[in-house]
Structures are given as structure tokens and as C-alpha cells.
Amino acid sequence: MISKSKYFFLLTFSSLMMAFGVYFFKFPNNFTFGGITGLAILVAKFSPFTAAGFNLAANIILLIIGAVFLGRKFGFATAYCSLLLSFSLWGLERVYPMTAPLTDQPLLELIFAVALPSVGSAFLFNMGASSGGTDIIAMILKKYTRVNIGNALLVTDFFITLATFFVFDIRTGLFSVLGLLIRSTMIDGFIESLNLSKYFTVVTSNPKPICDFIKDDLHRGATIVLAQGAFSGKDKYMVLTALNRMQSVKLRNYVNEHDPKAFMLITNTSEIIGKGFHSI
CATH class of the missing domain: 3.30.70.120 (Alpha-Beta Plaits)
Incomplete structure (x- = not known):
């Protein structure tokens, strides 16, 4: 059993790792795989919202909905990680604006866009927490319906990723599909390695x-x-x-x-x- 201070540190470190991977590698390349951050990239294309701004607004709304429908079962750790991730992305957008990818190597950036959030998510899941977003929707569906949550989230991620082909271009869409396929297996692999x-x-x-x-x-x-x-x-x-x-x-x-x-x-x-x- 880890101490409270170590637990809090790991929650913070994991959330910041996810924020770093999403902001510096996922957002600039328009990689749309994965939940709310993927949807934020699509929304930013057709609205006055930035990707980080929409992510922050969406996660705050989902946290409120989660608190209403889940009550005490809605853990502090998920709320903390969700807010820290969202505010970190919002803060990075103001401190270090990104107008283009860091490098001219999209495959290299895809690796980091998948690996950093996956490692962060693996740490959180291993501690019984999550980064919020679509996980909150999954928790609500699990409580009130008999829907297969894993399949539902996979279908949602798939359609968000599929939209990339129409919103951006085929090249970005193919990279996003590749990222979705890698991400679906990488988190489980990291969790198994940790344990x-x-x-x-x-x-x-x-x-x-x-x-x-x-x-x-x-x-x-x-x-x-x-x-x-x-x-x-x-x-x-x-x-x-x-x-x-x-x-x-x-x-x-x-x-x-x-x-x-x-x-x-x-x-x-x-x-x-x-x-x-x-x-x-």
C-alpha cells in the first residue's frame, strides 16, 4: 500500500505526462484518436474554441454530470486528474502556443502522441483512477444500462477518428487510425508490465x-x-x-x-x- 503523498505525486505526474503528450504531439498534428481530446481537435476546426479550451469546458461539464449521477462513487482521484489535465492543456496553450508540429517527422510524433498518454493512463488505471472524459460517460452507462462499455467507447473513438479523413486529409486520417490501433493495445501492455x-x-x-x-x-x-x-x-x-x-x-x-x-x-x-x- 503506497503512502498518500506518493499516491498524490503519481496522480500528478501521470496527468502531466498525458498533458505533455497530448499538447506537444497530438494537437499540432491533428491526431484525433482517443476520447475528448480527439473530439476537441475536430471541434476546434469548425468553432471559435481551441482544442485545449474545448477540452477544458467539456471535462468540467462531464465532471458536474458525473458528480450528479454517480455521487460518492465518483472518486476524488478522477476529478483531480481530469481537472489537472484540462487546466494543464489550457495553460500550455497560453505559455507555449503551438502553430505547427515540433518536427517534420509525423511518425515519430505519433509514437510520442500515443506512448506518453498511454503510460500516464496506465499509471492512473493501475491506481484505480482515470483522466475523466469519456471514462465518466462509461461509468454512468455502467451504472444505469447494460451497454457493453468497452465496445461503446471503441465505436465512439472509431467514428471520431474516421471523421479525420473528411475534416483534415487522408494522411492525417491514416496516422490517426494507426494511433488508435496502437493505443488500444499499449495501455493494457503497460498495466501488465507495471504489475x-x-x-x-x-x-x-x-x-x-x-x-x-x-x-x-x-x-x-x-x-x-x-x-x-x-x-x-x-x-x-x-x-x-x-x-x-x-x-x-x-x-x-x-x-x-x-x-x-x-x-x-x-x-x-x-x-x-x-x-x-x-x-x-
Whole structure:
């Protein structure tokens, strides 16, 4: 469980990372994939609003609607991140106006336009927060309807991206479609990477030293299961434990050094629910 100060810092850092990627790489290139910021680019083309200005107005309205319809379930973290992201974009527009892309390499800028917000979103989702926008609509739909939220948001993003071909040009539209395809898989990949842990099954004849090392040095728990060797017929023990990546290296080295005859199965996992890991 992280401290409140670290939690607040990560919320702030993630939101600012998203703002940086959206403002410096997404807005100047008219990449329209992804929720309210994508819609803001289209609206800015045909209205007196700037992309950052429309994003701020839309998110404030959505926050009010979310507070009305969701009540206490509407978390502080989502409200904070949504406002910080919106005001950051609005502030950057005044401090550093962008009249053209930073470089003449649209593919390079597309990578940053996708990667920075995706990493920021992954951090937020991993902490049980979001940046607001269409996520607020999804939360309301989930509460009051049986609509498949994931599919609904995907269809919405698709039509916003499709409009790029008509509002701007084919080149921008193709880049936006590519960004949508990459973004749809990148966030899940980042979340899985953040949560990646190692699940150990150690088959040994002498489990006590290994369990003592896990408890005393790694400060983790373990489970011992009595087993029998299929070939030898002798009693064996399986030591089961889950560790983060740094701890897993230490345990692997310890077992290799102190019990070279032990048999280890090491599995990657990103879903561990329990004390010391994630809570439901």
C-alpha cells in the first residue's frame, strides 16, 4: 500500500505526462484518436474554441454530470486528474502556443502522441483512477444500462477518428487510425508490465532454509505442499510463493547456490490479489 503523498505525486505526474503528450504531439498534428481530446481537435476546426479550451469546458461539464449521477462513487482521484489535465492543456496553450508540429517527422510524433498518454493512463488505471472524459460517460452507462462499455467507447473513438479523413486529409486520417490501433493495445501492455510479478514453485527435499530466506530476507510469505517424486517415489516439498522482479532474482540465486538439486518453476503473472500485493 503506497503512502498518500506518493499516491498524490503519481496522480500528478501521470496527468502531466498525458498533458505533455497530448499538447506537444497530438494537437499540432491533428491526431484525433482517443476520447475528448480527439473530439476537441475536430471541434476546434469548425468553432471559435481551441482544442485545449474545448477540452477544458467539456471535462468540467462531464465532471458536474458525473458528480450528479454517480455521487460518492465518483472518486476524488478522477476529478483531480481530469481537472489537472484540462487546466494543464489550457495553460500550455497560453505559455507555449503551438502553430505547427515540433518536427517534420509525423511518425515519430505519433509514437510520442500515443506512448506518453498511454503510460500516464496506465499509471492512473493501475491506481484505480482515470483522466475523466469519456471514462465518466462509461461509468454512468455502467451504472444505469447494460451497454457493453468497452465496445461503446471503441465505436465512439472509431467514428471520431474516421471523421479525420473528411475534416483534415487522408494522411492525417491514416496516422490517426494507426494511433488508435496502437493505443488500444499499449495501455493494457503497460498495466501488465507495471504489475508483473513472479510466481515460484520450488520442488525440494529441504524446504526450511528456502522458506526462512523468503520470510527473513525477502519479507514475503510462502506455502509448503507435501508431494512425492514420480520417478524416485521419495517425499518432496513444493514451496509456493509470489515475488516482485527484484525479489525473484534474489530467490533464484539463493536456491541455485544453496540447493542446486532443487527444481524451480518460475511463471510471470500480473494478477496477484492478497496481502502485500493488490487488494480487491
